[in-house]
Amino acid sequence: MLSSISFRVIGDSFIDLELTLSSNDNISNASDNEISDNLYQLELTYGQYHYLDDGLFFNWFASLDYTQYSSWSTFDHVVLNTGIELEKKIGMGAYVPVVGVDVSFSNKNYNVDIRDGIDTAIRVFWKKRLNERWDTSVALGFSQYHTKHNIEGDIQAPTTPMNTLSFDAFAVSQKHLSANTQVSLNEKNSISMGVEYSDGDITSTVMSSSWMPELVTARVPDTAIGEGYYAYRLDGKMLSLNLEWDYILSDEYTFRASYQSSNINSDLGSYEYKRKKISLTIIKYF
Amino acid sequence: MNIRLSKLILLSIFLQVGTTSAAELRIKLTKNGELPLANAVVKLEPRNHKVKIVPQNKVIDQINKEFVPRIVIVIQGGDINFPNKDNIKHHVYSFSDAKQFELPLYEGVLAESVNFEKPGVVVLGCNIHDWMRGYIYVTDSPYTMLTNREGTVSFESLPEDTYKLSIWHPGLNEDLKNMSYTLRGEDSLEINRDVVIKPVVKIRRNQNRRRNRYD
Ligand SMILES: [Cu+2]
Numbered sequence: 076m077l078s079s080i081s082f083r084v085i086g087d088s089f090i091d092l093e094l095t096l097s098s099n100d101n102i103s104n105a106s107d108n109e110i111s112d113n114l115y116q117l118e119l120t121y122g123q124y125h126y127l128d129d130g131l132f133f134n135w136f137a138s139l140d141y142t143q144y145s146s147w148s149t150f151d152h153v154v155l156n157t158g159i160e161l162e163k164k165i166g167m168g169a170y171v172p173v174v175g176v177d178v179s180f181s182n183k184n185y186n187v188d189i190r191d192g193i194d195t196a197i198r199v200f201w202k203k204r205l206n207e208r209w210d211t212s213v214a215l216g217f218s219q220y221h222t223k224h225n226i227e228g229d230i231q232a233p234t235t236p237m238n239t240l241s242f243d244a245f246a247v248s249q250k251h252l253s254a255n256t257q258v259s260l261n262e263k264n265s266i267s268m269g270v271e272y273s274d275g276d277i278t279s280t281v282m283s284s285s286w287m288p289e290l291v292t293a294r295v296p297d298t299a300i301g302e303g304y305y306a307y308r309l310d311g312k313m314l315s316l317n318l319e320w321d322y323i324l325s326d327e328y329t330f331r332a333s334y335q336s337s338n339i340n341s342d343l344g345s346y347e348y349k350r351k352k353i354s355l356t357i358i359k360y361f
Numbered sequence: 362m363n364i365r366l367s368k369l370i371l372l373s374i375f376l377q378v379g380t381t382s383a384a385e386l387r388i389k390l391t392k393n394g395e396l397p398l399a400n401a402v403v404k405l406e407p408r409n410h411k412v413k414i415v416p417q418n419k420v421i422d423q424i425n426k427e428f429v430p431r432i433v434i435v436i437q438g439g440d441i442n443f444p445n446k447d448n449i450k451h452h453v454y455s456f457s458d459a460k461q462f463e464l465p466l467y468e469g470v471l472a473e474s475v476n477f478e479k480p481g482v483v484v485l486g487c488n489i490h491d492w493m494r495g496y497i498y499v500t501d502s503p504y505t506m507l508t509n510r511e512g513t514v515s516f517e518s519l520p521e522d523t524y525k526l527s528i529w530h531p532g533l534n535e536d537l538k539n540m541s542y543t544l545r546g547e548d549s550l551e552i553n554r555d556v557v558i559k560p561v562v563k564i565r566r567n568q569n570r571r572r573n574r575y576d
Pocket of ligand 1: 426450451452487488489490493
C-alpha cells in the first residue's frame, strides 16, 4: 500500500485559539476533602491535514496550552502537545467507515514540578458518519505518563511498608476504551456525547493517614497541595462521561459548553473518587 | 446517501396556458412562509407539442473547497467540465442513478468533460472534503430554469399547451403532487407558491479533531 502513496502536499492547514473557563470540583483527585477551583486556559493550535492517496489521510498538529488556576497557583501549567494521525477511508464518499491510528505526546510543566511529565498516548479508532446529522466513533487506546523528576524527598512514612514503595505516584499507565457520538441539530448547533472506560493506575491525593498502605503502588508527598498531603498511586478503573454543546457563532468563532464527569474506583479497598468539570470555551479559527 | 427520487418531482401542477397566443408564466417561490426561495429548479413539460432538445455544455468550478455554482441545470445530452480552481486536489464523485462517475484526484482543468444523458438529479461529492456538495439537475425539457434571488422564474413566449410543472430543491420537504390549475385565455399568469424547506445540515469541516486526550 505504501508504495502507491504520493507524498505531494495536498493539504489544508489550520490555526485556532481556544479560551476556556472551567470549574473542576476535585483538582487533586481526592476521595474526601476535595479541593475545587476555577481554571483559565489558553490554547493555540496549528495543524495540517494531508490527503495522500487512495483514501489515506495524514494529519498532524502541535499546540501550546497554558492553564492558570484561580486559587491553586501551584497547579498552573504549560503543555506542549503534538500528535500525528493516519486514517484510511474504507471506500468512497462521506458515509464510509474510516479506520485510523493516532499518537500524541504532551510535555507538561507545572508550577510546582512534582507533576511534571510526558504523556504518550496511542489509539486505534473506527469512525463512521451515519448520515448528514450523526457521527459515531469508537477507540481503543493506551496512555503512559512518565514523570520528569525522580523525587527522593524525605518521606515520613505512616507505616513501615511504605519505605519500600516507589515515589513515582504520578507515573501512570492506562488502557482506554471509548465511544463517541455527535449530532448536528441544525446549521449552528451540535451535541457530542462520549463515554470512556479506563483501566490502569490512578493517582489520588489525600491526608497521609487516610489510606491503607497495602493498597498502593507508589506514594510521594504532594507539595502542590501542602504539608501532610500525599499522592498515592493505586490500581483502578475509571468511567468518564462527556457532554459537549457547540454553537457556531460565525465562520471564525464557535462557543462550546462541556461537562465531564468521572468516577474512579480502586481495585482494592473500594476507594472511590469523583470529579466533575464544567467548561465554557470560545474558539477562534484563523 | 443519494438524493431520493421521490424528491425529484414533488410538486406537479398541470397548467393550461391560454389558447389564443404565446403566453408568459411567472412563478414566485417562497420558503417556509417568508423568504424567497432562490436556486430552485422549475421545470415545465409540455403535454402535446414536442420541443427540440439542444444540449448545452456547462462548467462547475471547485473554489475554496466548494462546488460553484452549487446547483446547475443541464439539458440531457450536455457535458459538464469540472475545473479545479483551488491549489489543492479534489476527487469528485457521484453515486446517483442519473449518473455515476468519478474524477480521481486532480488539479487544474481536466481535458475531458462528463456527459449527462439520463434525466434526474446528480449529487456531487468530493472524497477528500466530505462537506462539499453539488447538484446537477439533468432535464429533458428546455423549459427548465433556476429561481433567482427573488425566488422567481419567468417563462416567456410559451406555445399554447398543457404543461406539467415540477419544482425541485435539495431541501424540499414537501410532497405536493398533481396540483392542477386551469387557466383561461390570459396572456400571462403568475403563480405564488410557498414550499416547506428543511434546513440543510452541512457536514462540518474538519470535525472530530483531537478528541483523543486522556485527562
Ligand atoms: Cu475536494
